[in-house]
Amino acid sequence: MEQEFTMWALFMRATITVKLVMIMLIVASIWCWGVIYDKWRQYQKARREADLFDRAFWSGEPLDTLYDKIGATPQGPSEKIFAAGMEEWRRSHKQDGGLIAGATARIDRSMDVAIAKEAGKLQKGLPVLATVGSTAPFVGLFGTVWGIMNAFIEIAEQQNTNLAVVAPGIAEALLATGLGLLAAIPAVIYYNKLSADSDRIVAGYEAFADEFATILSRQLDS
Structure with a gap:
């Protein structure tokens, strides 16, 4: 009886362990593409927001006016960093108009905290790609080794080393390695x-x- 060697036929003939490995690799691949698409959209949005804010910041408009326009709930990352610095700048002023000592250091720290938060958002999801990229080939290899082991057991039971008997089991096993590489290569890139x-x-x-x-330091010095 002639056997099919389509991907689906190879999957259906594989053992339950190899099937689970293949399903896990397919899910990991889909997850990676979801992360890639999400990050691409997020980075595009972040770049656009940064460009718009830079034009507004360097337009010559007073910083206090720009801060009042942004309000207490800034939307984009650049606005949040700017708002963090301006908020600390205003808090550092005394009621008589003087400045509390150490204002520059506090402003720097406030913006550093805001940058760290935005960096965390940008990098969220990237460990998934790193994990899949580094482990998927080995998971696929495990499926291949398991499949080949079962193929040889079947050969021993049938006591037949004909290529037509050996080939299907080997092909099913190698499919797991192929899926592992299919998941890992885009993830790494x-x-x-x-x-x-x-x-x-x-x-x-x-x-x-x-x-x-x-800029704020110049205003402090003046």
Whole structure:
């Protein structure tokens, strides 16, 4: 009887252990693509927001006016970092108009905390890609080893080493390795890309915070 060698046929003929491995790898692959799409949208939005805020910040509009426009509930990451610095700046003023000592350090810390929070949001989900990228090939290899072991057991029971008997079991087993690589390769590629994108976005936030702190420092000195 002629056997089918489609992906579905190979999956259906595999043992329950190999099937579970394949299902786990398929779920991991879908999860990775979900994370990739979510991060791509988030980073695109963060870049657009940063560009819009930079234009508003460097437009020459007074900082107090810009802060009042943003209000107590800033929306984007850049606005939140700016608002954190401005809030501490206003808190550092005494009722008589003077400044409480250590204002510059407190403003820097406030913005650093805001940057750290935004960096955490940007990097959320990336460990999933790293984990799948590093473990999926080994999970697939486990499925292959298990499948080949069962194939050889079946050969021994039938006492037949004909290639037509050996090939289906080997093909089913190798499918697990293929699925492992299918999950791991995109995960590794996009983990590296998204990590670099995240670092660039955070570096932009840090550069803005440094520039903003410099502006406030000039006002303190004057």
